[in-house]
Amino acid sequence: MSIKQNIKDVMYCGLEKIVDGYNLAYDKFPGTTKFLSTLAGTLGGDYIAKKFTQGENITWRDVAFTTFAAAYQSVLYPKFIDLTNYLVEKPFIKKAYKKLHISKEWAKTIVIGVAFFLPNMAYWGLLSAKNRTPITMKGAGKAAESIAIGSIPYLGVDYLVTNKLDKRYCQPVWAAAEVAYNTFLAAVAYMAK
Numbered sequence: 001m002s003i004k005q006n007i008k009d010v011m012y013c014g015l016e017k018i019v020d021g022y023n024l025a026y027d028k029f030p031g032t033t034k035f036l037s038t039l040a041g042t043l044g045g046d047y048i049a050k051k052f053t054q055g056e057n058i059t060w061r062d063v064a065f066t067t068f069a070a071a072y073q074s075v076l077y078p079k080f081i082d083l084t085n086y087l088v089e090k091p092f093i094k095k096a097y098k099k100l101h102i103s104k105e106w107a108k109t110i111v112i113g114v115a116f117f118l119p120n121m122a123y124w125g126l127l128s129a130k131n132r133t134p135i136t137m138k139g140a141g142k143a144a145e146s147i148a149i150g151s152i153p154y155l156g157v158d159y160l161v162t163n164k165l166d167k168r169y170c171q172p173v174w175a176a177a178e179v180a181y182n183t184f185l186a187a188v189a190y191m192a193k
Contacts, residue, residue, distance in 0.1 A: 022169075023168075030168075031075075034075075035071060037074070037175050038171050039067060041176065041177075041178035043066045043067070043070070044175070044178070044182075045178040045181070045182040046062055048183055049185070049186065050062065051186075052183075052187075052190060061130065062130060065126060066130075074171060078167055081170060084115060084162055088104060094107075097110075105163045108159075108163060117148075120147045121143065121144065153184075154177060157174065157177040161173055161174065
């Protein structure tokens with residue numbers, strides 16, 4: 001057996017154990033598991049953004065704000081999958097995506113991305129308050145533009161979550177995507193220095 005195959009087997013076994021542990025925790029404590037999964041993404045993403053793009057350490061104030069955000073996200077975000085499934089069945093939306101020759105799967109992906117816009121703007125406001133940045137119309141416009149651009153890399157993740165995965169896995173998948181996206185942005189910022 002090759003080293004490459006051994007590494008692959010160990011990684012598969014490790015991933016299987018993580019999923020089994022997650023399923024066990026989710027079955028016993030679904031709310032807590034969703035919250036902790038979301039917290040890992042929001043806190044991890046905030047840490048990476050602050051540490052590697054701004055050179056700052058995370059503070060207890062950051063943790064408090066991020067924990068609050070994770071609490072509402074862990075409750076609200078899975079409901080967006082249900083909302084998306086409901087909306088794509090509405091006749092006027094179904095007619096629109098069929099007329100545009102978009103599959104139902106991609107329509108769900110687009111709808112959930114659009115549905116996330118307002119909560120993401122609210123999150124921007126929360127982050128602005130956390131960072132003591134004034135909330136202005138100009139800032140809101142830049143935030144809206146950044147959110148729109150930032151939603152593009154999430155299309156693949158949203159496609160998986162709305163079409164391929166059980167809803168119980170949406171929180172850890174979104175959390176991993178948030179950490180990965182912030183890591184990518186931090187790497188780009190670091191290389192641009």
